[in-house]
Amino acid sequence: MxxxxxxxxxxxxxxxxxxxxxxxxxxxxxxxxxxxxxxxxxxxxxxxxxxxxxxxxxxxxxxxxxRMGTLGYKGEESFTFSCFKPxxxxxxxxxxxxxxxxxxxxxxxxxxxxxxxxxxxxxxxxxxxxxxxxxxxxxxxxxxxxxxxxxxxxxxxKDKFFRSLEFFSETGLDQEVRIDVGLVERGYAWVFPNSVGIASAGKDELLEILKVYTKRLGLKESSRIHGWHIPxxxxxxxxxxxxxxxxxxxxxxxxxxxxxxxxxxxxxxxxxxxxxxxxxxxxxxxxxxxxxxxxxxxxxxxxxxxxxxxxQFQKWAYMWGKKGALKAYYKLLTGEYTYKSLFFKAWLRLFLS
Ligand SMILES: Cc1cc2nc3c(=O)[nH]c(=O)nc-3n(C[C@H](O)[C@H](O)[C@H](O)COP(=O)(O)OP(=O)(O)OC[C@H]3O[C@@H](n4cnc5c(N)ncnc54)[C@H](O)[C@@H]3O)c2cc1C
Known part of the structure; x- marks a missing residue:
């Protein structure tokens, strides 16, 4: 054929x-x-x-x-910004x-x-x-x-990838997603409306960390945790x-x-x-x-x-997000900004601060 x-x-x-x-x-x-x-x-x-x-x-x-994003640090502290647009x-x-x-x-x-x-x-x-x-x-x-x-x-x-774990569960969120940094070497954990997961390009013990994170946020852990790689x-x-x-x-x-x-x-x-x-x-x-x-x-x-x-500087990145970088990131998600513009805006703000 x-x-x-x-x-x-x-x-x-x-x-x-x-x-x-x-x-x-x-x-x-x-x-x-x-x-x-x-x-x-x-x-x-x-x-x-x-x-x-x-x-x-x-x-x-x-x-x-x-329409809302929460950025957390280690599942211990967090802030939320909402947006009118999806x-x-x-x-x-x-x-x-x-x-x-x-x-x-x-x-x-x-x-x-x-x-x-x-x-x-x-x-x-x-x-x-x-x-x-x-x-x-x-x-x-x-x-x-x-x-x-x-x-x-x-x-x-392939030599660059995140290892990831995820389970599906109703988390109580609807229009909101949560992402936490500070938990793994290079990556983050997430809580979305119907899933909880973790991804790292480092050598972290992902299962242990995911369990602690889930518990810390008062979420119910599923017995079916799946794993896959993301290049x-x-x-x-x-x-x-x-x-x-x-x-x-x-x-x-x-x-x-x-x-x-x-x-x-x-x-x-x-x-x-x-x-x-x-x-x-x-x-x-x-x-x-x-x-x-x-x-x-x-x-x-x-x-x-x-x-x-x-x-490399996860606490600093979290604080930077709180100062407005998270809102700038929203503009990338909607297509108004590019990563290039975000990168130069960040350097400009750093230089002026
Ligand atoms: C835990 C986790 C969470 C993620 N969350 C997100 C997210 O929220 N948002 C996002 O944008 N990305 C997310 N990603 C990444 C996203 O899933 C992938 O980047 C995306 O699926 C890539 O699409 P693809 O078409 O390249 O490959 P895939 O979606 O992987 O599709 C490849 C297909 O090829 C088939 N296949 C494989 N080998 C063969 C073969 N030999 N012959 C015939 N068929 C074959 C497979 O069965 C599969 O159906 C996540 C990844 C993981 C692991």
Whole structure:
């Protein structure tokens, strides 16, 4: 069987790629190794700026609209700022990802769930090996997440990531999310309306710390605590873009915010850029993808600079948040500021204070 593009992975990066490619008239096969809809460990928090990337109808999936953020220090002290505008939305990842897959189907993509990508051979046309046999394609998009087999086949290895633990529970919050710093080396703990979790790029004992944190806030701990990894990008070399006619998007490419681990926005954004690269420069899509991704990568590099300072001086970052940095961050969530503008505003304020 022949396709223009085979996309591996039915998460936001893969489903969005398949949707955008099919809308542009290309013959697309999306393969997902699990039966759909599938569970994905995630807090499901979409920053408000995601709106401009998503197809219509996605808002019916919103479980909570976030208008308030609490920043805490070690679960001991905290402050809250509210905002008139929505800052973020909470969705159920299984529903959200399946919605995007259905959009791709409606746009004409073929979807094989319960089908695993096994490898590929590059020739004039690419031969892609799956658990359902061989298919041929001109291009391959690897959107197969943290443990991407497509990325491994290209020789990439991940060396920067958060380890994370999360459990699902009604926390009593509705329009509010809480984040605490000061608990782990490089990362934070969170309480969202329906989940509690912790992420760290350091060597912390996450389970112990999560238990203490949960108890400290008077929350009920669940016996089902799940764990997964979140990659992040803070240097240009961390961007695993792929090679030739093989492009990587989302977690497979490491395009995740190094400050808070926001990955859904960048998976969607990366998918749109990868599709644009295939359409506008089919003879060298990887070069084009790198070129188009430059502003996104620069943003993540600035986020990395902020993250390194904030996590090195966590009490100071907390106090800085209280002095107004948290409100400035809200403008990033709504798309009014970029990480670059936040970075320079912070230095200016520091210089003037
Ligand atoms: C605990 C936790 C909380 C998080 N919270 C948030 C949050 O609140 N907001 C946010 O923006 N980000 C969050 N993230 C990050 C976010 O989940 C990821 O960045 C996002 O899912 C990346 O999307 P993706 O499409 O690249 O990969 P994924 O969503 O991981 O999708 C990859 C898909 O590929 C499939 N696959 C894998 N291998 C193969 C194969 N060989 N063949 C076929 N299919 C395959 C998988 O089954 C999966 O469905 C969180 C992550 C974790 C771990």
């Amino acid at each position: 022949r396709f223009d593009v085979v996309v591996v992975g039915g998460g936001p990066g893969g489903a969005m790629s398949a949707y955008e490619l099919s809308r542009s008239g290309l013959k697309v096969l999306l393969i997902e190794k699990r039966a759909l809809p599938r569970f994905k460990l995630c807090a499901g928090c979409l920053s408000a700026r995601v709106e401009k990337l998503l197809p219509t109808g996605w808002d019916s999936l919103i479980k909570h609209t976030i 800052l973020a939305y909470i969705v159920d990842r299984s529903e959200f990802d399946y919605f995007l897959v259905k959009k791709a189907l409606e746009a004409g993509a073929e979807v094989w769930d319960g089908c695993e990508f096994l490898g590929f051979n590059e020739g004039k046309r690419m031969e892609i090996l799956t658990s359902r046999g061989k298919v041929e394609a001109e291009f391959l998009i690897g959107a197969d997440g943290f443990y991407s087999k497509v990325a491994k086949a290209l020789g990439y290895k 992040f990008l803070e240097k240009e070399k961390d961007f695993h873009s792929g090679s030739g006619r093989v492009l990587l998007v989302g977690d497979a490419s490491n395009c995740v915010d190094p400050l808070l681990g926001e990955g859904i926005y960048y998976a969607l954004y990366g998918a749109i850029l990868a599709v644009r690269a295939i359409i506008t420069n089919p003879s060298n899509p990887n070069l084009e993808y790198k070129r188009l991704s430059k502003p996104m990568i620069k943003e993540l590099i600035y986020a990395g600079r902020i993250a390194r300072i904030a996590y």
